[in-house]
Amino acid sequence: MKRNVKKFGVILLTSLLALSIAACSTSGSDQTQEGTTADGKTTEGAKLTNLSYWVSMHSAAAAQMKTYAEMGMYKELEKITGVKVDFEHPPSDAAQAKEQFNLMMVSEKLPDVIETSWIGYPGGPEKAIQDNKIIKLNDYIDQYAPNLKKLLTDHPDWKKQVTTDDGNMYMFPFFRGGDKVRVFYGPAVRKDWLDKLGLTVPTTIDEWHEVLTAFKDKDPNGNGKADEIPLYITLDDVALDAPFLGAWGINYGFYQDGGKVKFGPTQPEYKEFLTTMNKWYQEGLIDKDFAAPNSKLFDAKMTGNQLGAALVYNGGGIGKYANLMKDKDPNFNLVAAEYPVLKKGDKQMWGQKDFATNGIGAAISTSNKNPIETVKWLDYAYGEQGDLLFNYGKEGEAYSMVNGVPTFLPEVLNPPSGVSLQQSFAKHNRSTWSAPFVLSENFQMQYLALDNQKDALSIWSHPTGERKMPLVTPTNDESSQFASIMTDINTYKDEMFLKFIMGAEPLDNFDKYVKKIETMGIEDALKIQQAALERFNKR
Incomplete structure (x- = not known):
């Protein structure tokens, strides 16, 4: 939901934040920031000038750039904050990307920021915290992320979706700001x-x-x-x-x-x-x-x-x-x-x-030496100026303000034949897929030209979605059992889906198929999901 750009207090806060980030981050500045690493050690004199950032690259961007660093919004963000981002992109193939993620997560040195779907992490995001891979963000957000803190205060239902059952925050989330951006x-x-x-x-x-x-x-x-x-x-x-x-x-x-x-x-x-x-x-x-x-x-x-x-x-x-x-x-x-x-x-x-969030967001790894400054850098996206930058790109290059409304330039909205509108936007922003920011309905209505x-x-938008499960997560104790059960079941059900439809397996064998899934432990998995749903409802 697009927040009111006329709220002077928020604009002032964001402007001060941007200056603060730039002052603390730009090379040559005398200002320093005291931070705390994941092991509790104080980092005095740390200045955030570089970040390593792991994130899958969307095909619309990959068709025209080698790294997100070439995108208009990130080039402008570097100018504003003084922070240079070294993006690490896995292969475009989903299976290869998952394999690279798994290998990365068992290494000793992690990228500073990892953006992925944390709901899919084995055991859920709470397990990633307890595995000492990413840091718990509750106190950091409370003290150093005023924009996100206000957003979660204003939208408690959103906060429920990005908090673990134990009450922990773990990422800077991607949010879809209203109903018009949740159906696509x-x-x-x-x-x-x-x-x-x-x-x-x-x-x-x-x-x-x-x-x-x-x-x-x-x-x-x-x-x-x-x-x-x-x-x-x-x-x-x-x-x-x-x-x-x-x-x-x-x-x-x-x-x-x-x-x-x-x-x-x-x-x-x-x-x-x-x-x-x-x-x-x-x-x-x-x-x-x-x-x-x-x-x-x-x-x-x-x-x-x-x-x-x-x-x-x-x-x-x-x-x-x-x-x-x-x-x-x-x-x-x-x-x-x-x-x-x-x-x-x-x-x-x-x-x-979609729900307000899809489980995708940017987490700060335990290898990050400047968590406080990284929190401030990530929080910029949820302020008024960051909202414009992440949704649209650089003013004058991607959009202009028309009667107080950010409006894409004609050359962005009308790309040449053979270039999709999604590719045209991808030169300037990540709004047609996801990133840690709030997607604007105003953007969406221009995208749907x-x-x-x-x-x-x-x-x-007509379906009720009344039977859809929320983004629940198992506990640590449930996680390995659930993953073990469902890995085998999902492989089998996918295989049989194809066989039944293509006729390689007679539909007369459907009852045998169901019994096999039952022997594989589906009842235990159902109990775990039931417990997770009840915990979610109590958040």
Whole structure:
């Protein structure tokens, strides 16, 4: 939620903070800061001039720069604070990045700042603190981070989401400031193909079957070839808030129903979903390559006029392909579709909607010799000037103030053909993915420049999300048991997901599949999740 830029006291505080950081950080300054390392030793005379910062690099940035240090906002932040950041980026491949993270976390020397999804750390963020990898931030935030402290005071529900069950703060979080920035992904369909075939945007599973069949059989791309791919849906898509699967009221993992935790892939409804997907696959309605997703191949199919429907992001999908296709095919029209239900009038319970935070944030490692100054540096993002810098970039280079509202420059909002809007923004800021700051709704409404994107925001916002689990974490004692159980179960359920849909495993064996998951310890995992949910509700 965009905070009021007219609050003089906050502006003054932020201005003083910026001067303080610059004075304490700039090379040649006589001012020093007394800090405390993780082992309790005082660091007298420490000046923050350099930071090592580990963070995965988004593809929109990687397409045009080697490091985030080349991004407009970070170049400007260095000028403001005097702090030079040496970014360490893992490989873009998710598996390789995870492997590098794991190797890094067992080393003796860690980067000063580590930005990742700490909810995914084995045992959760509290375990990372107790493993002596990152520092507890409660006192630091209370004393040296006035901007974040005020934000958490004003939004206690946000604070609940970024605090461990033990009451500890552990990161400078990424926050989505309002509902308009929390919905950004969902089903999309080629409206120009629908119009050509005299069809409407589908809303139920049966209507989707009718539309996909028409896409396959009636040559909507008009090239005289049977090369249309009706639907592109992957395991990753299904795992992200259950598109299509949600029509049966469940998801691909743990969910809550009336306060009771359940596991979607063992429910009877899951078999019904698999039966439907198997039928669609056998009929040629699902991309034959769905088991081996490839983003470049997906781009080629979409821009090659082959895909009829897919799960896409609003900016990195609807907006991206509209821009890429505006000269190539002026009729191209990718629009959002409702998350499907089984029957007309059914409640949409499942759809993508982030919490205020997604668990991603910047933690300070125990190797950091200047934690106090690092806290001040990170806190800058949550002040008024930092809010502008992180959401938009450098004034005059990326945006200007129009009637008191930060507004992107025309050359940023209208990149040349072949360059997506997300890539255009990535030259200046990280607002189209995540970083430790508060994402502004004003930014979002400029990012969603097209009517199709604004419509998508409305359409994809309809599901209630009432069964979604909050970002719970196990205790230290529960962690290793839960990880051991779920590592094996997740591997098995993913393998069987593909086998059931592709027909390699008969659906008659579904009960055997459920029994095997039960023997692997799912009941113990459910108990752990139930306890974690109850602890979260008591935070």
